[in-house]
Amino acid sequence: MFVDHVKIYVKGGDGGDGMVAFRREKYVPYGGPAGGDGGHGGNVIFEVDEGLRTLMDFRYQRHFKAPRGENGKSKGMHGKNAEDLVVKVPPGTVVINEETGRVIADLVEHGQRSIVAKGGRGGRGNMRFATPANPAPEIAEKGEPGEELNVILELKLLADVGLVGYPSVGKSTLLSVVSAAKPKIGAYHFTTIVPNLGVVETGDGRSFVMADLPGLIEGAHQGVGLGMQFLRHIERTRVIVHVVDMSGMEGRDPYEDFVKINNELEQYDLRLTERPQIVAANKMDMPGAEENLKEFRKKVGDQVKIFPISALTKKGLQPLLHEIADLLEVAPTFELYDLADESDATVVYKHEKKGADFEIVRDDDGAFVLKGQKIERLFKMTDFSRDESVRRFARQLRHLGVDDALRERGAKDGDTVRILDYEFEFIE
Missing domain, CATH: 3.40.50.300 (P-loop containing nucleotide triphosphate hydrolases)
Incomplete structure (x- = not known):
C-alpha cells in the first residue's frame, strides 16, 4: 500500500533529575554537597533510508518518544545521557510542524539526519548550587521536559x-x-x-x-x-x-x-x-x-x-x-524549501523591546492563570517537596516580574494563581 501523508506525535526524552546528596566519608566533618546532575534526554532524529519507498510503517506506529536521561547520583556522579531515538524515513520526506505549518526538515539523501524533537537537559544536582553564603544547599533541579509536537510527514517522490x-x-x-x-x-x-x-x-x-x-x-x-x-x-x-x-x-x-x-x-x-x-x-x-x-x-x-x-x-x-x-x-535541481529562511534566529537591535516571558489571563472562576513557555519550564524543573527549591522558584518568578504583573491585574492577598494544573495562593 502506498502511503504518502501521515500525522505523528514525537517527544524528546525528559532530562534526568538532579540529586540532593552530601558527603558521608568518615573523618570528613561537615561534608559538602555531593549530588550529581541528571543525564540529558534523547533526541528524536529522522534519518533517510533509501530502502524505504512509502510512509506505510507510520500507519501502525504514530507515537515516538525518546528515552529520558538517568537521574543524578550521590558522590558527585552524574546520570547517564539517554540514547537518541532514530526514526527511518524514505527519501523525499518533508517534515512539517502541524501547529505552525513550518517546514522542519526536507530529507532527500540517504543517511541525511534531522533532529525533530530535542531532548531536555538534565537537572542540576545540589553541588551546582553551593555558594559561600550557602555551602550546603538542599536544592536540585528536576530534568527539563523534552520537546513534544505533532508533525505531518509528506512524501514527495524523487523522480527525474x-x-x-x-x-x-x-x-x-x-x-x-x-x-x-x-x-x-x-x-x-x-x-x-x-x-x-x-x-x-x-x-x-x-x-x-x-x-x-x-x-x-x-x-x-x-x-x-x-x-x-x-x-x-x-x-x-x-x-x-x-x-x-x-x-x-x-x-x-x-x-x-x-x-x-x-x-x-x-x-x-x-x-x-x-x-x-x-x-x-x-x-x-x-x-x-x-x-x-x-x-x-x-x-x-x-x-x-x-x-x-x-x-x-x-x-x-x-x-x-x-x-x-x-x-x-x-536541467537544474529545483529546491523545494530554503530552510535557511525558516530559521528561528532573529537579529536583535538595541532599540528592540524584549518580548514578555509570560502572559496572565483571568479564568472563569476568578483565578489568575500564568502562561508561558519559560515559566512552565521553570515550574516543571522545580522540586516542590523541598522548601528551599520552592523559595528559589518564588524568587525566579519575582525576578521575571510576575509579582508586579499580578498586582497590576488586580491580584490581592489570598487570590488563586494557577500554573498548568496546579494552584497557588498569592501572598503579599
Missing part, C-alpha cells in the same frame, strides 16, 4: 521525470514499455491511483527515473479528482513530460487538454512553470491522430517540443527518451 496528463492518455502504458515497471493498465479513468516509478535506459548508457502520476482533471489544484493528493509528487521532478491523447477518442480537444493541465500545474505551484516540458503526442496509431497533430502544432507553435509516439506499438519512443536525457543533463 514526471508524466502528467488527463486520465487514460497512455501514461502508464508509456512507463511500462520504456522501463521494467509494471503499473496497472486498464481502459477506464483513474486506473492509476498511486504513483509508479520506473528506471529508463536510453540505450546509449544514460538512465533516469520516470514517475507515472495519476491523471489530472480540471480543478485538480483544488482537490478535484486525485489532484491535491498527487500533485505534490511532481514538485521534485526536473523535466515534465506532458502526455496528450492525439486521437481525441474521449471527445476532448488535444490542445484544450494541454492548456487545462498546464493551468492546473500553474495554479498549484507557479514554480512548476519553470520546469522544462516536452509533449508526448500519444496514440498516433489511431485514426484522425495525424490531422489532430497538425492542428495542435499550429496552436502550440514553438512553445514546446512535440514528439509523436505510440506507446502501444512502441513507435517514436527513442527520440523522446534521448531528448529527455539531453534535457536532464542541463
Whole structure:
C-alpha cells in the first residue's frame, strides 16, 4: 500500500533529575554537597533510508518518544545521557510542524539526519548550587521536559521525470514499455491511483527515473479528482513530460487538454512553470491522430517540443527518451524549501523591546492563570517537596516580574494563581 501523508506525535526524552546528596566519608566533618546532575534526554532524529519507498510503517506506529536521561547520583556522579531515538524515513520526506505549518526538515539523501524533537537537559544536582553564603544547599533541579509536537510527514517522490496528463492518455502504458515497471493498465479513468516509478535506459548508457502520476482533471489544484493528493509528487521532478491523447477518442480537444493541465500545474505551484516540458503526442496509431497533430502544432507553435509516439506499438519512443536525457543533463535541481529562511534566529537591535516571558489571563472562576513557555519550564524543573527549591522558584518568578504583573491585574492577598494544573495562593 502506498502511503504518502501521515500525522505523528514525537517527544524528546525528559532530562534526568538532579540529586540532593552530601558527603558521608568518615573523618570528613561537615561534608559538602555531593549530588550529581541528571543525564540529558534523547533526541528524536529522522534519518533517510533509501530502502524505504512509502510512509506505510507510520500507519501502525504514530507515537515516538525518546528515552529520558538517568537521574543524578550521590558522590558527585552524574546520570547517564539517554540514547537518541532514530526514526527511518524514505527519501523525499518533508517534515512539517502541524501547529505552525513550518517546514522542519526536507530529507532527500540517504543517511541525511534531522533532529525533530530535542531532548531536555538534565537537572542540576545540589553541588551546582553551593555558594559561600550557602555551602550546603538542599536544592536540585528536576530534568527539563523534552520537546513534544505533532508533525505531518509528506512524501514527495524523487523522480527525474514526471508524466502528467488527463486520465487514460497512455501514461502508464508509456512507463511500462520504456522501463521494467509494471503499473496497472486498464481502459477506464483513474486506473492509476498511486504513483509508479520506473528506471529508463536510453540505450546509449544514460538512465533516469520516470514517475507515472495519476491523471489530472480540471480543478485538480483544488482537490478535484486525485489532484491535491498527487500533485505534490511532481514538485521534485526536473523535466515534465506532458502526455496528450492525439486521437481525441474521449471527445476532448488535444490542445484544450494541454492548456487545462498546464493551468492546473500553474495554479498549484507557479514554480512548476519553470520546469522544462516536452509533449508526448500519444496514440498516433489511431485514426484522425495525424490531422489532430497538425492542428495542435499550429496552436502550440514553438512553445514546446512535440514528439509523436505510440506507446502501444512502441513507435517514436527513442527520440523522446534521448531528448529527455539531453534535457536532464542541463536541467537544474529545483529546491523545494530554503530552510535557511525558516530559521528561528532573529537579529536583535538595541532599540528592540524584549518580548514578555509570560502572559496572565483571568479564568472563569476568578483565578489568575500564568502562561508561558519559560515559566512552565521553570515550574516543571522545580522540586516542590523541598522548601528551599520552592523559595528559589518564588524568587525566579519575582525576578521575571510576575509579582508586579499580578498586582497590576488586580491580584490581592489570598487570590488563586494557577500554573498548568496546579494552584497557588498569592501572598503579599
